[in-house]
Amino acid sequence: MGRCKNQGITIDTASPHTIKKFELIEKYTKAWAEKLLNYEKCNGIVFIDCMCNSGVYQDDAGNEIFGTPIRVANILSRIMHFFPSKQTWLYFNDFSENKINILKTYLPSTTRNFHIVTRSGDGNDLLKEINIESNQQLNYLLVYDPYTASLDWSALLPFFHNWGEVIINHMVSDTIRGASQAKSGTAVAKYEQTYLANIEELVTFGNDRKVYEKRIQEIITALRGFSSRQYFIASFPFFNRKNVIVYNLLHCSGSIEGFKLFKKTAWKTFGGKSSAKDTHGIENQLMLDFEGSGEPNTLTDEYCYYVKDIAKYLHDTFRGQEQVSLIDVWRKLDEHPVFPSDGFKPEIKKELKDTYKDTILKQTITFSDKRVRT
Numbered sequence: 528m529g530r531c532k533n534q535g536i537t538i539d540t541a542s543p544h545t546i547k548k549f550e551l552i553e554k555y556t557k558a559w560a561e562k563l564l565n566y567e568k569c570n571g572i573v574f575i576d577c578m579c580n581s582g583v584y585q586d587d588a589g590n591e592i593f594g595t596p597i598r599v600a601n602i603l604s605r606i607m608h609f610f611p612s613k614q615t616w617l618y619f620n621d622f623s624e625n626k627i628n629i630l631k632t633y634l635p636s637t638t639r640n641f642h643i644v645t646r647s648g649d650g651n652d653l654l655k656e657i658n659i660e661s662n663q664q665l666n667y668l669l670v671y672d673p674y675t676a677s678l679d680w681s682a683l684l685p686f687f688h689n690w691g692e693v694i695i696n697h698m699v700s701d702t703i704r705g706a707s708q709a710k711s712g713t714a715v716a717k718y719e720q721t722y723l724a725n726i727e728e729l730v731t732f733g734n735d736r737k738v739y740e741k742r743i744q745e746i747i748t749a750l751r752g753f754s755s756r757q758y759f760i761a762s763f764p765f766f767n768r769k770n771v772i773v774y775n776l777l778h779c780s781g782s783i784e785g786f787k788l789f790k791k792t793a794w795k796t797f798g799g800k801s802s803a804k805d806t807h808g809i810e811n812q813l814m815l816d817f818e819g820s821g822e823p824n825t826l827t828d829e830y831c832y833y834v835k836d837i838a839k840y841l842h843d844t845f846r847g848q849e850q851v852s853l854i855d856v857w858r859k860l861d862e863h864p865v866f867p868s869d870g871f872k873p874e875i876k877k878e879l880k881d882t883y884k885d886t887i888l889k890q891t892i893t894f895s896d897k898r899v900r901t
């Protein structure tokens with residue numbers, strides 16, 4: 528993200544991957560809000576972007592681009608006309624008072640059932656002040672999006688425990704660049720606080736981003752404690768123009784419906800795949816499967832899955848089984864950390880039929896015994 532001065536105000540430049548992030552959060556929030564507001568027991572929704580920036584950016588061509596707070600405010604302001612008996616609260620906060628002042632000039636008007644609170648300060652303090660415990664019939668969506676790998680788990684904790692969903696930007700590129708170089712007390716404390724590990728241990732992680740990703744997911748799971756309810760974490764990588772991961776966007780929810788919806792929205796945002804990584808068409812080249820039967824297969828890139836990888840996963844799971852109920856097939860995907868079923872069912876069925884010659888009926892699939900593509 529670059530920066531330029533515009534009439535004395537600093538406007539950030541939004542790179543394509545940042546614009547994708549805005550799109551994903553915007554689309555998800557719209558779908559999340561509509562789903563919940565249609566639910567009788569939900570009295571209202573609360574959306575929080577506690578590190579929201581000014582909401583205004585420029586793209587590479589100099590066009591004005593809106594960030595999350597303006598996009599979400601506009602969408603929810605429209606939606607709330609259709610739900611007069613429900614309430615919406617938006618909280619927007621940033622360290623910078625200037626940024627919040629710019630943001631305010633772009634926000635839609637509030638109404639009797641559409642409220643906006645703006646403030647400047649530490650976003651973690653705001654989260655600690657919002658009393659999520661006492662508002663059981665409100666549903667929360669928190670966006671936690673700092674510029675660096677800097678997470679305050681004590682502020683996030685209540686949102687993992689209650690009627691909340693949390694979207695966390697894990698700036699793993701900052702850690703890879705900075706953890707081993709961290710010298711000052713503040714820099715060391717930032718990484719230690721984020722990964723709940725001392726710096727000596729973190730340095731042994733080296734450049735292995737997967738260890739950091741795993742660590743963040745383990746912390747979230749541990750913070751959930753012994754809750755009897757299942758918890759779901761989806762994680763999607765965001766690649767820059769150099770095809771390097773800048774961050775992972777994590778979606779954390781106690782609701783499988785939220786988890787399914789986020790996966791679907793992410794795949795739709797990336798145009799039918801799990802990230803914007805440039806795989807250079809290699810994903811479709813047939814290769815010999817030396818570890819298996821020696822027959823041709825396609826390459827799977829765990830940082831950018833395609834529908835063919837979903838079909839391969841299902842075919843491998845159910846290979847040789849007859850008349851498997853579609854309910855069981857889709858349930859397998861519902862639980863998967865990255866693969867969606869909603870929104871992609873026709874494409875997945877087509878791939879199973881064309882590639883593996885599986886027999887698709889209205890209610891069942893009979894999976895052939897073939898190990899690889901035909």
Ligand SMILES: C[S@@+](CC[C@H](N)C(=O)[O-])C[C@H]1O[C@@H](n2cnc3c(N)ncnc32)[C@H](O)[C@@H]1O
Pocket residue numbers: 549576577578579580581582594595596620621622623626648649650651670672673674
């Ligand atoms: C990546 S931008 C946020 C983008 C925004 N969430 C969006 O999607 O449009 C990061 C912003 O977080 C702010 N920030 C970082 N740490 C913060 C903190 N602890 N409290 C408040 N603001 C913070 C920075 O000032 C910066 O404007």
